[in-house]
Amino acid sequence: QSALTQPASVSGSPGQSITISCTGTSSDVGSYNLVSWYQQHPGKAPKLMIYEVSKRPSGVSNRFSGSKSGNTASLTISGLQAEDEADYYCCSYAGSSTFVFGTGTKVTVL
Amino acid sequence: EVQLVESGGGLVQPGRSLRLSCTASGFTFGDYAMSWFRQAPGKGLEWVGFIRSKAYGGTTEYAASVKGRFTISRDDSKSIAYLQMNSLKTEDTAVYYCTGLTMVQGVIGWFDPWGQGTLVTVSS
Numbered sequence: 001q002s003a004l005t006q007p008a009s010v011s012g013s014p015g016q017s018i019t020i021s022c023t024g025t026s027s028d029v030g031s032y033n034l035v036s037w038y039q040q041h042p043g044k045a046p047k048l049m050i051y052e053v054s055k056r057p058s059g060v061s062n063r064f065s066g067s068k069s070g071n072t073a074s075l076t077i078s079g080l081q082a083e084d085e086a087d088y089y090c091c092s093y094a095g096s097s098t099f100v101f102g103t104g105t106k107v108t109v110l
Numbered sequence: 111e112v113q114l115v116e117s118g119g120g121l122v123q124p125g126r127s128l129r130l131s132c133t134a135s136g137f138t139f140g141d142y143a144m145s146w147f148r149q150a151p152g153k154g155l156e157w158v159g160f161i162r163s164k165a166y167g168g169t170t171e172y173a174a175s176v177k178g179r180f181t182i183s184r185d186d187s188k189s190i191a192y193l194q195m196n197s198l199k200t201e202d203t204a205v206y207y208c209t210g211l212t213m214v215q216g217v218i219g220w221f222d223p224w225g226q227g228t229l230v231t232v233s234s
Contacts, residue, residue: 036220038155045207046147046155048222052214057222089155091221097171099218104154 004029004090004102011108012080020105022073022090028100030071034093037066037075041086049088050075077107085109112136112223114208119228122198130193132208132225139189140164143211145221146182146193148204148230156204158182160211160218161191176202198232205229 005023012018022029022037029035037050048057050066053073063078073092077084090102118130132144145160159172161182170182181194191208205227212219 032217034214034217034219038221040155045224045226046209046221047224048220051212051220051222087154093218097218099157101155101157 002100004092004100006088006090006102006105008103009106009108011110012077013110014080014082016080017076017078018080018107020075020077020088020090020107022075022092022102024071024073024092024094024100026071028071028092028094029068029073031095032093033068034099035066035068035073036091037064037073038089038091039084039086040089046089080109082109114210114223114225116206116208116225116228119206119230121231121233123234124198124200124232126198127194127196128198128230129195130206130208130228130230132191132193134189134191134210137210137223140186143213144182144184144191145209145211146191147207147209147221148202149207149227150201150204153204155207158193158206162213166213166216195230198230200232203230203232 035053038046040046053068054066065076088105094100113135115133143162146158161170179197183192207227208225209221
């Protein structure tokens with residue numbers, strides 16, 4: 001299956017809110033509430049930020065929130081901080097023991 | 111502390127083999143499926159494969175790009191997952207990450223935790 005579509009880059013000023021979209025199909029994002037989001041700083045391992053569309057793991061700032069509407073999931077970062085500058089990937093279960101990752105979004109804090 | 115530590119990476123010639131290890135601590139390893147990802151320099155994440163927990167049969171799934179060449183196994187008594195890589199190609203050069211995989215009612219949920227990664231360079 002094809003990768004989930006994310007914008008290549010999103011930017012914002014400190015304190016602002018930004019939203020990263022993740023567009024799939026009715027076979028993946030649209031069918032399952034198993035969307036997760038990962039943050040990756042340069043040279044570092046990915047980190048789980050959101051699971052099951054909108055749940056935050058322990059230790060993840062409540063500035064990060066997730067949602068879904070139809071075939072599109074979204075990650076919103078509120079109160080943008082310099083440390084949020086990183087790459088972000090979405091992921092969705094796609095049925096039959098398969099999953100699909102997003103193309104990745106580079107977040108820049110201006 | 112929940113932790114995954116990969117080891118075994120390095121420089122290897124094309125056509126040769128390499129085995130990566132992923133040692134877990136701080137959680138009940140046997141309850142989790144384990145997965146491997148890789149990331150070529152400057153590229154995005156690529157899934158390599160995963161192995162289910164014994165409760166789900168301990169079976170494996172692989173990406174088409176590595177199927178038949180790579181094998182994932184696990185030793186729950188040692189809390190280690192392995193990635194055996196055979197017939198390596200230059201395009202297999204990447205940082206390899208292992209992750210825990212939470213399955214929800216038998217289907218793929220989310221990937222957590224992640225190891226720090228180990229670099230595999232395939233070159234003559």
